[in-house]
Amino acid sequence: MSKYQLTIYQPDGDPPPPEALEPVMAELHALNREMQEAGAWVFAAGLHPPETATVVSVRGGEVLLTDGPYIEGKEHIGGFTMIEAPDLDAALQWASRMARILDPLPIEVRPVNE
Amino acid sequence: MTDTAIVEEVFRREHGRAVAVLIRAFGDIDAAEEAVQDAFAVAVERWPRDGAPPAPAGWIIRTAHNRAIDRLRRDAVFQRKQAELALLDQSDEAFEEDAVPDDRLRLIFTCCHPALAPTARVALTLRLLGGLTTPEIARAFLVSESTMAQRLVRAKAKIRYAHIPYRVPEPEELPDRLSAVLAVLYLIYNEGYLSAGGNEASRPDLANEALRLVGVLEELMPDEPEIWGLRASMLLSESRRPARFGPDGELVPLSEQDRSRRDRALVTAGQRLVRRCLLRDRPGPYQIQAAIAAVHSDAPIAADTDWNQILALYDQLMAHTPSPVVALNRAVAIAEVRGPEAALAVIDPLHLDGYYLFHAVRGDLLERLGSKPEAREAHRRAAELTVNPAERRLLERKLSRLTT
Numbered sequence: 001m002s003k004y005q006l007t008i009y010q011p012d013g014d015p016p017p018p019e020a021l022e023p024v025m026a027e028l029h030a031l032n033r034e035m036q037e038a039g040a041w042v043f044a045a046g047l048h049p050p051e052t053a054t055v056v057s058v059r060g061g062e063v064l065l066t067d068g069p070y071i072e073g074k075e076h077i078g079g080f081t082m083i084e085a086p087d088l089d090a091a092l093q094w095a096s097r098m099a100r101i102l103d104p105l106p107i108e109v110r111p112v113n114e
Numbered sequence: 115m116t117d118t119a120i121v122e123e124v125f126r127r128e129h130g131r132a133v134a135v136l137i138r139a140f141g142d143i144d145a146a147e148e149a150v151q152d153a154f155a156v157a158v159e160r161w162p163r164d165g166a167p168p169a170p171a172g173w174i175i176r177t178a179h180n181r182a183i184d185r186l187r188r189d190a191v192f193q194r195k196q197a198e199l200a201l202l203d204q205s206d207e208a209f210e211e212d213a214v215p216d217d218r219l220r221l222i223f224t225c226c227h228p229a230l231a232p233t234a235r236v237a238l239t240l241r242l243l244g245g246l247t248t249p250e251i252a253r254a255f256l257v258s259e260s261t262m263a264q265r266l267v268r269a270k271a272k273i274r275y276a277h278i279p280y281r282v283p284e285p286e287e288l289p290d291r292l293s294a295v296l297a298v299l300y301l302i303y304n305e306g307y308l309s310a311g312g313n314e315a316s317r318p319d320l321a322n323e324a325l326r327l328v329g330v331l332e333e334l335m336p337d338e339p340e341i342w343g344l345r346a347s348m349l350l351s352e353s354r355r356p357a358r359f360g361p362d363g364e365l366v367p368l369s370e371q372d373r374s375r376r377d378r379a380l381v382t383a384g385q386r387l388v389r390r391c392l393l394r395d396r397p398g399p400y401q402i403q404a405a406i407a408a409v410h411s412d413a414p415i416a417a418d419t420d421w422n423q424i425l426a427l428y429d430q431l432m433a434h435t436p437s438p439v440v441a442l443n444r445a446v447a448i449a450e451v452r453g454p455e456a457a458l459a460v461i462d463p464l465h466l467d468g469y470y471l472f473h474a475v476r477g478d479l480l481e482r483l484g485s486k487p488e489a490r491e492a493h494r495r496a497a498e499l500t501v502n503p504a505e506r507r508l509l510e511r512k513l514s515r516l517t518t
Contacts, residue, residue, distance in 0.1 A: 002277045087279040088229060089287075111276040 001084045003042060003112035004091040006098060010078035010105050012050065027101045031094075035083060040094060046079035078105070082112070117161040120170065125154055128171040129245025130330070134217035135175055137280060140182060143242070143270050149182035150174070156181075218243065219334040220280050226295040227278050234269035235298045241266055243330070244323050254305060254320055292335075296344050296400060299328050303348050308365075308502060315363060315504035321352060339394045342387045343401030349384035350407035353377045364507035369416040381411050402431045421450035438464045442472055454479040470499035474509065481516065490516045 015021060035041035050069035057064050069076060081098070085091040088111070095107045129150065136146035153174045167173040225238040236255070240246045246254075252262035272278065283291040304310075306321030328345045335341060357371040366372075388408040391401040406427045413419040428444035441464055449457035458479045466472035477492035490513060497509040 004276075087277045088227075089279050089283075092229065109276075113275070 001086055002091075003082060003084050003114060004088075004095075005108075005110050005112060006081045006083060006091075006095050007108040007110070008078045008080065008098075008102060008105055009075045009108065011075055012073075024101060028098070031097055031101060032081070035081070035094065040083045040085060040090075042082035042084055044079070044081040047077060050076040117166050118158070120166045121154065121157045121161055124157070124166075124170045124174060125245055128174055130218050130221065130243035131171065131216060132175045132178055133242050134221040136178055136182060137221065138217045139179060140186075141280075143273060145182055145186075146178075147242070149178040149185070152181040152185075153178035216334070218330060219282050222295055222331060222334075223282055223291060224273060224278055224280050226291075226298045227273075228291070228294050229276065229278060230269055230272065232298070232301070234265055234272075235294070236301055237262060237265050238269050239298050239327070240302065240323065243327060246323070254317060292338060292340065295331065296328075296340060299324050299331070300344060300400075302327070303351075307351055308505070310502070313503060315359065315365070315502055316355075318355070321348070321355075324348060325352065339391050339396050340398040340400045342391050342394075343398060343404040346384045346387035346391065346404035347400060347407055349380045349387065350404065350411050353380035353384060353411065359504055362507060363504055364511060365502075365504040367508070368410065371416075373414060373416075376411075384408065385411060397430070397434075399431060399434045402427055402434065406431075419450070421447055425451050438466050439469070439471075442466060442469075442475060446475060449479055449482070454482040458483070468499065470496045470505070472496075473499065477509075477512065481512075486516055 016024075032041060032044055053069045055066040055068070055070045057066070083091060083094055085094065088109075091109055095109045099105070099107045132150045132153070133143075133146050136149050137143055140146055140149075156177055157170075157174065161167075161170075221242060222239070225242055226235045230238070233255070237251050240251050240254070241248065248263050248266060249259050251266075252259045255262070257265075302320055303324035306317045306319065306324055309315060309317055325345070325348050328341065328348060332338075332341045332345060353376045354368075354371060356377060357373065357375040358366055360366050384404070385408050388401075388404050391397070391404065406424055409420055409423050409427065425444070425447040428440070428447050431440050432444060442461055445457040445460045448460055458476070461472065461476060461479075464472065473492045473496035477489045477496060480489035480492055493509050493513050493516065497506055497513065500506055500509070
């Protein structure tokens with residue numbers, strides 16, 4: 001078995017209104033449950049918006065804190081799910097189901113270096 | 115045949131099979147490739163001296179397998195993996211038998227996996243199944259050797275680290291996955307038919323390789339009419355090769371080709387396959403394209419072409435794969451059936467401004483309508499967009515005809 005991180009990218013700005021978001025979240029929870037029952041789920045996390053981020057780096061031996069996300073773009077990482085799957089095809093199948101639920105948000109699938 | 119020539123022939127024919135078998139045995143593409151290279155190096159040395167073995171392919175696979183095990187045994191890291199060593203000893207026995215399993219189908223599907231970039235799929239297929247060297251593939255696709263080497267390394271690393279499986283897809287995924295494989299072979303063939311770049315007008319070596327690979331695929335999956343369709347298309351296109359280029363190396367349009375110069379054997383083989391598709395009655399885009407080529411091949415002279423039937427087939431193709439390029443080709447048939455004006459109305463809204471054939475077809479239609487300056491402009495645009503020397507010469511000829 002290999003681990004894969006499924007990363008959700010979403011556009012910056014306000015999230016959709018609750019009446020649009022709620023059914024999506026319910027479907028996502030159901031998918032998570034199904035992953036758990038199948039033994040594929042490792043962990044999952046949704047993130048607060050990028051404005052809440054702090055970047056920590058070292059400059060000339062001093063720790064420097066910067067407000068906001070490291071990369072400013074039109075999109076940001078909205079959350080991720082870590083899964084375990086026998087091969088890429090199996091991982092891509094879970095990712096495809098997630099992408100259908102979150103349509104039009106793209107899901108990036110990356111193997112974990114173990 | 116000399117023994118050195120036998121080594122070369124066996125290499126072309128059996129490289130794919132040997133690599134495929136060894137990938138399954140060792141679970142690693144690089145190890146498999148290296149072992150097969152080793153085995154052919156031994157063959158080059160021994161066969162001219164001792165004579166070629168009675169079953170050269172089996173000999174290569176067995177030698178490659180033994181070499182790979184020797185190599186792995188020497189590897190210090192591997193010494194610790196006793197479990198794997200036991201597994202190898204077990205598979206050793208399987209190679210004692212003469213009947214070596216054919217794993218090429220798994221390899222084809224791995225090379226053409228949709229998670230790999232299309233350019234990587236083509237490169238991997240030619241490298242692993244075709245046994246072409248990295249410099250050969252680099253030349254074929256006009257990239258530097260280092261770029262191609264990097265592309266192959268990256269693709270193989272993705273297969274390894276992302277665990278792209280080494281298996282034939284399940285029946286429910288097969289249609290999609292098979293069409294990805296056919297698309298790769300089609301791309302290789304097209305590059306061989308009319309080069310998209312470079313100094314050469316066409317690359318018969320690539321065309322032959324594509325034909326060989328589609329033949330292998332057909333042998334491994336004998337009941338897939340889309341494979342017959344693709345092979346029929348290739349055969350019918352190849353049949354015209356002797357008639358496709360003029361004395362100055364310019365491309366001769368289909369309507370002006372001397373049909374007596376066609377390769378009759380290829381025409382017959384292609385038409386036979388198309389009939390088989392029709393009887394099978396499970397049409398798909400490759401079969402329809404083959405049927406179109408077959409209708410063209412039926413006409414002894416261009417004026418006898420049954421354009422109504424061709425248009426009907428393009429309508430069918432549009433229903434399967436509604437792409438602007440198909441629409442453009444369909445417009446050529448419309449011009450013959452309903453006239454150039456109707457065809458122009460169909461192609462003008464297509465978003466194909468960067469495609470040389472769009473302008474070339476437009477130029478022909480405008481010329482037929484008597485709009486000389488506009489036709490000239492379209493042909494000039496087409497000539498700017500193509501790098502193929504034969505295509506360019508044809509367009510320049512048209513341009514000079516329009517200026518006089």
